[in-house]
Amino acid sequence: MSSLAKNYKRRNLSFSKGRGSFLYTKGGAKFLDFVQGIAVNSLGHTNPSLVQAINKQSNKLWHVSNSFKIPEGEELARKLTSKTFASAVIFQNSGAEATEAAIKVARRYFYSLGQSKKNRILCIKNSFHGRTIAAINASGSKKMTEGFGPKVGGFDHFEFGNHVELKKKITNKTAAIMIEPIMGEGGIKVIPTWCLKEIRKICDKKKILLILDEVQCGIGRSGKFFSYEYANIKPDIVPIAKGIGGGFPIGAVLMTKKVSKAMVPGTHGSTFGGNPLAMSVGNAVMDEIFKKGFLSRVKSNSRYFISELNKIKNKFPKIIKEIRGVGLILGIQLHHDQTKFIDDLLKNKLLTIRAGENVIRILPPLNVNKKEINLGLKIINKVCTEYKN
Numbered sequence: 001m002s003s004l005a006k007n008y009k010r011r012n013l014s015f016s017k018g019r020g021s022f023l024y025t026k027g028g029a030k031f032l033d034f035v036q037g038i039a040v041n042s043l044g045h046t047n048p049s050l051v052q053a054i055n056k057q058s059n060k061l062w063h064v065s066n067s068f069k070i071p072e073g074e075e076l077a078r079k080l081t082s083k084t085f086a087s088a089v090i091f092q093n094s095g096a097e098a099t100e101a102a103i104k105v106a107r108r109y110f111y112s113l114g115q116s117k118k119n120r121i122l123c124i125k126n127s128f129h130g131r132t133i134a135a136i137n138a139s140g141s142k143k144m145t146e147g148f149g150p151k152v153g154g155f156d157h158f159e160f161g162n163h164v165e166l167k168k169k170i171t172n173k174t175a176a177i178m179i180e181p182i183m184g185e186g187g188i189k190v191i192p193t194w195c196l197k198e199i200r201k202i203c204d205k206k207k208i209l210l211i212l213d214e215v216q217c218g219i220g221r222s223g224k225f226f227s228y229e230y231a232n233i234k235p236d237i238v239p240i241a242k243g244i245g246g247g248f249p250i251g252a253v254l255m256t257k258k259v260s261k262a263m264v265p266g267t268h269g270s271t272f273g274g275n276p277l278a279m280s281v282g283n284a285v286m287d288e289i290f291k292k293g294f295l296s297r298v299k300s301n302s303r304y305f306i307s308e309l310n311k312i313k314n315k316f317p318k319i320i321k322e323i324r325g326v327g328l329i330l331g332i333q334l335h336h337d338q339t340k341f342i343d344d345l346l347k348n349k350l351l352t353i354r355a356g357e358n359v360i361r362i363l364p365p366l367n368v369n370k371k372e373i374n375l376g377l378k379i380i381n382k383v384c385t386e387y388k389n
């Protein structure tokens, strides 16, 4: 009997070792891991550079309070700002904390301008921004908010892709639009470039802020450091987490200089956020991702993976409806419920994870190689063949 609460539907499967793209059970069974902790282990399991960074730092200093300077955090913030739109960073520990912080920053910005009534956040209906009370209300999902009332106010919603509704929902109380450029949990739904551009224009016209939640699709996962870069736009606030820690819990909110001015001492904080141990790992992740050729390899592997997946789709059009995604945040949408298909992939030692709209999410490490991609493709093809017979 487990003493853990039953809030997860766990598989009867556990692992004792991970190396790169693979997980191993105690009994020695080897699984190709295309979940990677849900887009967390950006460099695979036990990446040597990360192991070295964590070992080195763990012998020096783990944690100090944010009331002191933390050079490792200064360094990571410098790396993040030098590579992105942002001028300032606040470190957190998770994605939900990062999105919450993003909401706080947006509200505080208008408060600092004397416009405290401008505090509502407009989000896509049934999006995903985490599991805290504010984040579930931001998602507007009935399933996620059920039983967790009272409803937290301050959020409005529009349907994915409905720009008419989006424009209608903006009032003089709207502070920001918050969206995921690629909706991960929602089913790897990529917001088209033209749409992101349009939303940026709307925000500029209405003088409201644009928050792009890159918790799942950021940190190189799309083949660019941030997925919104494909649209050639600049956001005002970006929450990140998952991939930046490579398996160590790190979250952060990135913001422009203009917006950051509102975050004066005492406005936000976190005991653990930005501690030396976490920051050392984050720095090592950034160094790997910005090594020459790393992101272009993500893109070329992605092109290969997507084109091969489409070949499988064309072979089995009655099973696979659509191949979705950008970079290495990919989805296979089935015509029917994906539960059995995911179970069959697992039986063949390939780990994947579900998302909305009958989608099987494929999230390999960003440094996955062609041989591993081919192994994954072979298993997907085999499971499709078995379905047909």
Ligand SMILES: Cc1ncc(COP(=O)(O)O)c(C=O)c1O
Pocket: 038, 094, 095, 096, 097, 099, 128, 129, 130, 131, 180, 184, 185, 213, 214, 215, 216, 217, 241, 242
């Ligand atoms: C887009 C997005 N935002 C926020 C979160 C919440 O992150 P966490 O689970 O680390 O709190 C997630 C998690 O899946 C996510 O995909």
